[in-house]
Amino acid sequence: MAPEGSAYGQPWNEKYRPKVITDVSHQDAVVSTLQEAMKTNNVPHLLFYGPPGTGKTTTALAMVQELYGPTLVKSRVMELNASDERGINVVRHKIKQFAATAVGQGAPGYPSPPYKVIILDESDSMTTDAQNALRRTMELYTKVTRFVLICNYVSRIIEPIASRCAKFRFKPLGEESISDRITSICQKEGVVMEEGAMEALGSACGGDMRKAISHLQSAVRLFGNTVRVQSILEAAGVVPSERVVELLEACRGGSYEKAQDVVVRLTKNGYPALQIIQQLQELVMCAEDVSDDKKARICMRLAEVDKALIDGSDEMLQLLDCASLAICAFTGTTQVGKYDA
Known part of the structure; x- marks a missing residue:
């Protein structure tokens, strides 16, 4: 068994995924707006869009954890990857059935608003027919179900759905934000970054935090806890x-x-x-x-x-x-x- 904290254990992307939305890096406008909505327990339908690795799914998961707690989230939240389950039958049966069910008792110590949440990741992969069916479901069950749609390309979401959601754009992360999070992970994992390695990692990931953390863990796994520039370049597959x-x-x-x-x-x-x-x-x-x-x-x-x-x-x-x-x-x-x- 791999020792705790080693590069061979739990993927660092999951191990260090923010558990509360205030820990999400570089998306201050999104975080502050969602916090205000959560205080009123009246979160609208949401549409998160932007490049990969900028915190869209993390923000959605952290939000529902804060609303319902670890126990209630299992019954109140449905998470689907729309690139795998994107047909009209999934909307008509699986999503509609969950959206129509009644809301039970709340969890002590958590806001537990009187509605469920359906998170549709990669929703821009849904077919047009499925999106049209989803529009009707959103209309019928909005009092008891809220939708969080996550996508890379907002232009692929049909306008009737986009107009029903509060839209939030997630920006590519700056080098400072990536550096802060990587430095924190290195301190916890006992990793030493040599001169220039952090800059090479920031350049290789292109504003994608998930990619930055994956490249770092790959470099540690392949070359040890002292990370050099060449280690990052080889782990990231960067051409010399x-x-x-x-x-x-x-x-x-x-x-x-x-x-x-x-x-x-x-x-x-x-x-x-x-x-x-x-x-x-x-x-x-x-x-x-x-x-x-x-x-x-x-x-x-x-x-x-x-x-x-x-x-x-x-x-x-x-x-x-x-x-x-x-x-x-x-x-x-x-x-x-x-x-x-």
């Missing part, structure tokens, strides 16, 4: 910056053969194409000697490649396509194809 610079310079030089050679080496070394294009985009955007027109052309293709990779396209072919367009942009030549006809 010199490799991405090499690809960009090959494109600047106008040599498709050199660019192809770099792409082949990157893919053979197992670096993910999505990570490569993300770092490439950052390099291009920061390059002061590249015109806005060239930046726009390259970033447009990077966005198209990103979509193609998510849809399952071949990584090497997509990277070569991107390199080809970058060469054309830098050299001023025209790439013949469906995008540049």
Whole structure:
């Protein structure tokens, strides 16, 4: 059995998940508004949206724990992952049945308002038919049931549902917020962060607290309790910056053969194409000697490649396509194809 507090025990994302909403990092406006609503015991339907790892699900779970306590929360709260259970039948039967049941006695020492809560995580994955069915359920049972919808893309929630909810946007976490939480975890777990490791972790996670904590635990598990910059980069799967610079310079030089050679080496070394294009985009955007027109052309293709990779396209072919367009942009030549006809 793994010793208590070791990297091999409980996942740190769960172990250090905030239990009260005041512990949620960097979302001060959301926390203060919810606190005021909880004082009146009249929480409306809620819609939490924003990037992954910013505290949406954590805030919802902490809120219901504060309202009902650990015992009553089991009977008063239903949590569903809408990406798994997103069809119209789930809404018509499972959700509707729970929403229609009567509310029992409250729990001593907790507000226990006279309504139940249904938390729908990843609700932007629900089909349009399911969302339309959900709208009617929200209307019928609003006195005894409140809904908390959680999503990454609020534009995928139909307007009739969005208009019935109080909407809260969760912002990507700043480096200071991530640093504070990571420092606290390191103190409790006996982890030593060497110089530059915290900055590398903040850069690799991109404002995602969950990703930051996962990368930290992976680095400790793989390389021990002294965490170095290289440990973070390897645990996070970050492509060494010199490799991405090499690809960009090959494109600047106008040599498709050199660019192809770099792409082949990157893919053979197992670096993910999505990570490569993300770092490439950052390099291009920061390059002061590249015109806005060239930046726009390259970033447009990077966005198209990103979509193609998510849809399952071949990584090497997509990277070569991107390199080809970058060469054309830098050299001023025209790439013949469906995008540049």
